Amino acid sequence: MMTTYSKLSIVALFLSVFTFAQQGGGMWIPTELNEQEMKEMGMNISAKDIFDPSQPSIKDAIAHFGGGCTSEVISPKGLLLTNHHCGFGQIQSHSTVENNYLEDGFWAESFEKELPNPGLDATFIVDIREVTDKVLQGVSSTDSEVARNGRIKDNIDIITANTVKESYQDVMIKPFYKGNKYYLFITETYKDVRLVGTPPSSIGKFGSDTDNWMWPRHTGDFAVFRIYADKNNKPAEYSKDNVPYTPKHYLPVNVGGINEGDFTFVFGFPGMTDEYLPASSIEQITTKLNPAKIEIRENALKIIDGYMKSDPQIKIQYASKYARVANYYKKWIGENQGLAKSNAIAKKKAYEADFNERVRKACMTEKSKRCVEYPSLVSDLDKLNGMIEPYNFASDYFDETIYRNSETFRVALLLNNVLALEKKEGFDAYYNRIEGYLDGLFKDYNAMVDKEVSLALWDMYKENMPKEFQPKDVNITADDIKNSVIVKSLAKDTKKTFSNKASFLKALKSDALVAKIGKVKDSYENNVTKNQSQLQAQINNKMRTYMKAQLEFMDDTKFFPDANSTLRVTYGKVNGYEPSDAVYYAPTSTLKGVMEKYVPGDYEFDAPAKLIELYNNKDYGDYAQDGEIPVNFLATNHTTGGNSGSPALDADGNLIGLNFDRVWEGTMSDYNYDPEICRNIMVDARYILFIIDKYANAQRLIDEMTLVK
Incomplete structure (x- = not known):
C-alpha cells in the first residue's frame, strides 16, 4: 500500500535526520567539552584530565606537526608519533637512490643517528x-x-x-x-624535530592511491620523530647540543586491544570544515566546482603516473607530489558521492525551512532589528551564491591549472611577482625568499614530466575557462616552456642563476612563458579576483548573521564550531558501517588482509619479505588479538584534514591508534556529518608496536614507552 505524506511530514523527516547527524558529530574546543555525554558514552577520565592549563594533562602530549598535521608524544624522552604521510616530505628529503628510505625504511640506532629536518616544528x-x-x-x-x-x-x-x-x-x-x-x-x-624511524612505503603507504579513502584498509601509516630542546628543556633552533625534550605529559600505549562499541576520542588540529553552509552552497560545490577540479587532477595524475612507473628516479622525485595531488582528487569524488547518498541538500533545505518558520513565528509579535534581517537570510545567501558561482568556478580553474598542478606555471607566476617588485621596497628580501623556495622546488623537478602536465592543463584552461576571464591572443606552446629561463637556467642551477641579479632580471623580461603567464594572471586578477572578493565579503557578512541567528533560534541543535586548525576533541565509538544495501564492513582489519592483497613487485600492494616471514611464522610477540595482528580500525569520530596523525585514545586516555583517513563515503563530513556513514580510519597501536619491535628490531624505542593493558 502506498502512503501519501504531506510536505510538512517530509520536512520533519529530513529535519530529524539532520538534527541526529548534528548530535552525532562535533569538533569541540577542549575547554568546552560535554563531560557528561562523554562519560555516558564510556569515558572514564574527566575533562580536566584532557585539558587543564594549570597542570599537566593530555593536551600537553598533542602537538601541531609542521603546521598541517597532528602528532603526539609517546615517551618521556620526546618521542613523537605521526603519520607516514605527514612525515613523507622529510623521509623523501633524506632519501637517495643509494639510501632509499621511502623504499627500505629507516630506523636510527641511537640518538646521534636521528636525522634533523630544517623547517619542521611541533607546536x-x-x-x-x-x-x-x-x-x-x-x-x-x-x-x-x-x-x-x-x-x-x-x-x-x-x-x-x-x-x-x-x-x-x-x-x-x-x-x-x-x-x-x-x-x-x-x-x-x-623547532628541532628529528626523524627517528619510518617503515618502508610498502607498509606506510600500503594500498597507496587505490586504497586511499577506502575500507577495508591495511596501511601502517606511521612515522616516528623526536623533539629536541635546549639544556633548559625550552624551544630552540637545531643544535648538536640540544637534548631530547622532556614532556609535561606523554601518552601510555594500550596493548590490551579494542572491541566494537568501545569509546574512543581523537585529539588534534582539524584543518577546515563548513558545516553550516546553506543548501545553495552545497549544490554549487557538488555540481560545478568539484567536477571541474576532479577532471583537472585526473589528467595530471595520469601523466605523472606513467612516468613514475617507467623511471625509478622519477618515482622518488614525484612520490610526495603525486600523493598530494591524488589525495584531494579522490576526496572530492567521495565527497560528492557522500553528499548525494546522505541527501545533504534536501536535509539542508528542510533545515532552512524550519529555521524560516521559527523566525516567522517569533517575528509575528516581535519588532526588532533581527526581525528585519533574519527572515531573508537564506534567500539572500541563495542569491549571492548564484552571483558568485562563475567567479568561484574561474578561481578554482585558475588555481588548479595554473598554480597548483603545474610547477612550471607556478614558478612563472612567482617570477612575475619578482618583476613587479623590482624597483620597490622589500624587493631584496622577496628575491632572496623566492630563491630559497625555488632551490627546494627544483630538487624534485623534472622538466620533461612537468612540460607534458603543463601543456595538458593549458589545453583545459583554454577550453573550459570562461572566455571573458581569459586574456586575448595568448597561447602557450612547448617551445615557450623549453626555451624559458625556468627550464634552461633555474632548474639546472638556481643559486647560480639568482646570483647574477641584473642578468637574471634581463632574461625574465624577454621570457615568452613568463610574459604569457603574466597576462593570464593579470586577466584573472582584473576580471575574477576583485568581483569574487566583493561578493565573498557580502556572503561572509550574511553567514556571520545566519550563524548568529541559528544559535538563537535552533536551540535544539548542538552547534560545534567549524574546524580552523586549532586544537579540538571529537569522540565516538568503534563501529562498522553499511556503505550500501546488503554490504556491512567490520570495524577492524588484520595482517591477514595485507597478505590477501599482496601482489609481488606491485607499486601499491607489494609487501616486505620480512613482514611476510613474520606472518608465515605467526611471530607476533605480545601484539596479537585472537591469533591475528590488528592493522586498522574504524570509529565514528568526526575528523578531517589536519587530524592526520592525531592520537586515537581509549576511555582512560591511553593511545590505542593513530588517525590517518576517513572512509570514502564519509569525506563529505566537512559539510555534512552523518553518523550512519562517516567513519575515521586509524592504525591500531599494536600494529605500530609490532612493526617497530618485530619488523624493525627497534627495541630501544619500545623500551622508552609505557605499555598498558
Whole structure:
C-alpha cells in the first residue's frame, strides 16, 4: 500500500535526520567539552584530565606537526608519533637512490643517528581563553566589513601585546562560529624535530592511491620523530647540543586491544570544515566546482603516473607530489558521492525551512532589528551564491591549472611577482625568499614530466575557462616552456642563476612563458579576483548573521564550531558501517588482509619479505588479538584534514591508534556529518608496536614507552 505524506511530514523527516547527524558529530574546543555525554558514552577520565592549563594533562602530549598535521608524544624522552604521510616530505628529503628510505625504511640506532629536518616544528597549546568581548569591543552592527575587520585587528593587536606569557611562547587569536566568538591560544613551538624511524612505503603507504579513502584498509601509516630542546628543556633552533625534550605529559600505549562499541576520542588540529553552509552552497560545490577540479587532477595524475612507473628516479622525485595531488582528487569524488547518498541538500533545505518558520513565528509579535534581517537570510545567501558561482568556478580553474598542478606555471607566476617588485621596497628580501623556495622546488623537478602536465592543463584552461576571464591572443606552446629561463637556467642551477641579479632580471623580461603567464594572471586578477572578493565579503557578512541567528533560534541543535586548525576533541565509538544495501564492513582489519592483497613487485600492494616471514611464522610477540595482528580500525569520530596523525585514545586516555583517513563515503563530513556513514580510519597501536619491535628490531624505542593493558 502506498502512503501519501504531506510536505510538512517530509520536512520533519529530513529535519530529524539532520538534527541526529548534528548530535552525532562535533569538533569541540577542549575547554568546552560535554563531560557528561562523554562519560555516558564510556569515558572514564574527566575533562580536566584532557585539558587543564594549570597542570599537566593530555593536551600537553598533542602537538601541531609542521603546521598541517597532528602528532603526539609517546615517551618521556620526546618521542613523537605521526603519520607516514605527514612525515613523507622529510623521509623523501633524506632519501637517495643509494639510501632509499621511502623504499627500505629507516630506523636510527641511537640518538646521534636521528636525522634533523630544517623547517619542521611541533607546536603545543598551553592555554585557551575566550576573548570575544575584548575582540568585539567598539564593533558596531552598522560597520562596513572593512571598518569591522580593522577594529577587530586593532583589538587583537592590543590583546596580544598585553597577554602575559613566557618569552618563548606565542599568542594566536582566531574567530569561531563565523566570527561570532573569538578564542586566544598561548603556544610553544619546538623547532628541532628529528626523524627517528619510518617503515618502508610498502607498509606506510600500503594500498597507496587505490586504497586511499577506502575500507577495508591495511596501511601502517606511521612515522616516528623526536623533539629536541635546549639544556633548559625550552624551544630552540637545531643544535648538536640540544637534548631530547622532556614532556609535561606523554601518552601510555594500550596493548590490551579494542572491541566494537568501545569509546574512543581523537585529539588534534582539524584543518577546515563548513558545516553550516546553506543548501545553495552545497549544490554549487557538488555540481560545478568539484567536477571541474576532479577532471583537472585526473589528467595530471595520469601523466605523472606513467612516468613514475617507467623511471625509478622519477618515482622518488614525484612520490610526495603525486600523493598530494591524488589525495584531494579522490576526496572530492567521495565527497560528492557522500553528499548525494546522505541527501545533504534536501536535509539542508528542510533545515532552512524550519529555521524560516521559527523566525516567522517569533517575528509575528516581535519588532526588532533581527526581525528585519533574519527572515531573508537564506534567500539572500541563495542569491549571492548564484552571483558568485562563475567567479568561484574561474578561481578554482585558475588555481588548479595554473598554480597548483603545474610547477612550471607556478614558478612563472612567482617570477612575475619578482618583476613587479623590482624597483620597490622589500624587493631584496622577496628575491632572496623566492630563491630559497625555488632551490627546494627544483630538487624534485623534472622538466620533461612537468612540460607534458603543463601543456595538458593549458589545453583545459583554454577550453573550459570562461572566455571573458581569459586574456586575448595568448597561447602557450612547448617551445615557450623549453626555451624559458625556468627550464634552461633555474632548474639546472638556481643559486647560480639568482646570483647574477641584473642578468637574471634581463632574461625574465624577454621570457615568452613568463610574459604569457603574466597576462593570464593579470586577466584573472582584473576580471575574477576583485568581483569574487566583493561578493565573498557580502556572503561572509550574511553567514556571520545566519550563524548568529541559528544559535538563537535552533536551540535544539548542538552547534560545534567549524574546524580552523586549532586544537579540538571529537569522540565516538568503534563501529562498522553499511556503505550500501546488503554490504556491512567490520570495524577492524588484520595482517591477514595485507597478505590477501599482496601482489609481488606491485607499486601499491607489494609487501616486505620480512613482514611476510613474520606472518608465515605467526611471530607476533605480545601484539596479537585472537591469533591475528590488528592493522586498522574504524570509529565514528568526526575528523578531517589536519587530524592526520592525531592520537586515537581509549576511555582512560591511553593511545590505542593513530588517525590517518576517513572512509570514502564519509569525506563529505566537512559539510555534512552523518553518523550512519562517516567513519575515521586509524592504525591500531599494536600494529605500530609490532612493526617497530618485530619488523624493525627497534627495541630501544619500545623500551622508552609505557605499555598498558
